[in-house]
Amino acid sequence: MRIPGPGEQTRQSLRLMGGASALTTLGSIPPFLLGAQAVWVRDDLAVGLGVFGVAVSVFFAAAALGSLGAGVLLDRLGRRAGLATAGVLVAGGGAAMALLVSGPLSLLACMAVLGLGNASCQTAANLSMARALPPGRRGLGFGVKQSAIPLAIMLGGLAVPTLGGQLGWRSTFVATALAGTLVLGRAVARSGASAFRPPGAAAAELDRPPWAPLLLAGLGITFASAAANFLGAFVASWGYEVGLSATTAGLLMAAGSAGSIAVRVLSGHRADARQGRNLPVVAVQMYAGAACLVGLAIAHESTVLVFGFLAFAVGWAWPGLLLFAVARVGRDTPARASGVVQAGAFTGGAVGPMGFGALAGQVGFQPTWLLAACSFVVAGTLVLLARRGFRADLLARPPREPLAHGGSRVR
Incomplete structure (x- = not known):
């Protein structure tokens, strides 16, 4: 070959x-x-x-x-x-x-x-x-x-x-x-191509990840996605309310999206140079998102511009890195492991804008931004708890294929 x-x-x-x-x-x-x-x-x-x-x-x-x-x-x-x-x-x-x-x-x-x-x-x-x-x-x-x-x-x-x-x-x-x-x-054209199944493993023999930390990671991204999607849905409305023009608010979203793309790619590139330790980085990015939402609650044009951009670029930079880490410790079932995390992200995407949006309509944007910041804090803490569970499982149940990249390295 x-x-x-x-x-x-x-x-x-x-x-x-x-x-x-x-x-x-x-x-x-x-x-x-x-x-x-x-x-x-x-x-x-x-x-x-x-x-x-x-x-x-x-x-x-x-x-x-x-x-x-x-x-x-x-x-x-x-x-x-x-x-x-x-x-x-x-x-x-x-x-x-x-x-x-x-x-x-x-x-x-x-x-x-x-x-x-x-x-x-x-x-x-x-x-x-x-x-x-x-x-x-x-x-x-x-x-x-x-x-x-x-x-x-x-x-x-x-x-x-x-x-x-x-x-x-x-x-x-x-x-x-x-x-x-x-x-x-x-x-259809790839009918003869590799299907990327785990080699030599029947369904009953698949080396699966531990469910408890996987569910914690899925719950963590639910809280983080709820806050992040509320940011994406309502930051322009909040900016207009504090005095930004509709054009400036739109440019803020465009610039924030571009910053998020750049940081997501950079985070993935840096992850390839590490031997694990990716989930702590995810937690730090979520905590940074919480700090940015606290700053965003200050009703001033300049703070909305600065913290709005940083909330997109840094506070919403974690999805790729989290999926990378979870898929790697997914062992023989990376699709199932990442599917649990994706389900959490989609649940947050469904609940966040609707729930936080309704709350903002009742009590205003400022307290709602603070509550969304708390959601980011909960998310980062759950991710760190999930990491402890993954590490304990890797030591108690070493995988068939050593994890050289992503996840925790088994010694």
Whole structure:
């Protein structure tokens, strides 16, 4: 068998990272497309703001439930099955949004299908990063892959003056349906390729991670995702309330998203140079997010600009690093381990904007920012507790494959 040279390995790694990032963007973009075109969608379907908010929550709730099932499916059947499932769901959901949605019930049903497609996209991309990339590049891979989330926010905004503005909001979902069809075609074309199953391990013999710390990590990202998604949904409204113009508030979100992309990639790159110790970095980033939200509660234009940017760039830089660490200590089942964490992230995405948003409407933004900061503190503490559980399990039950990168190194 021919061994690829360093140059070819680099090109293969870049293709895998680019493919995983594109797949993550495709799965994540529907609620941002919907939000960016909210005025047109609500006028066309005659739905109120409440129904619109429920539709976004349904997307994340379906993704949370789907992530658990997708993790089990992909660990047994391989990445190609995940790609095919993602392609079918994204193509079908996008086509239904473009052609069939006519009212509240059909809108909710289509968003549920697209949420399940997002779960399949994310889990398949996680499995690619955990199995197909060389060990010394997996941290960078997860950082690049998770940078697709702020990229999806940017693309959702760009859809308004381009495709949506010219051809209507339904045309943007035609584009997602076509992209889903391409994913399905690629999965079918790879019928003879490796499925990235753990070598030589039957389902009953798989070396699985400990459930208790894994659930703690999933709960931690639920609290962190709730606070972070509240930030993304309402920082522009808060900025406008303290005196920023709508244009400046929009630029703050764009700059924060760009900063988040840069820090996520840098965090992944630095993780590849470490022998573990990734979860403490995740906790520090969450604690930094808490400090930024406290600063954001100060009702002044300059503090909103400074702490708003830092909250995006540093306080929301942890998703890729957390997934990298958990997938590595997932042993023979990285898709299932990352699926639990993704489910927590989607649950926070569904609950955070809705719960914190309702609270802000009742008591105002300032106390709500402080409560969201507390959510970040709880998240960081849960991540540190999860790390203690992972370390204890690695010492009591050494894995079949030593963990040279990510997680705790076994001595």
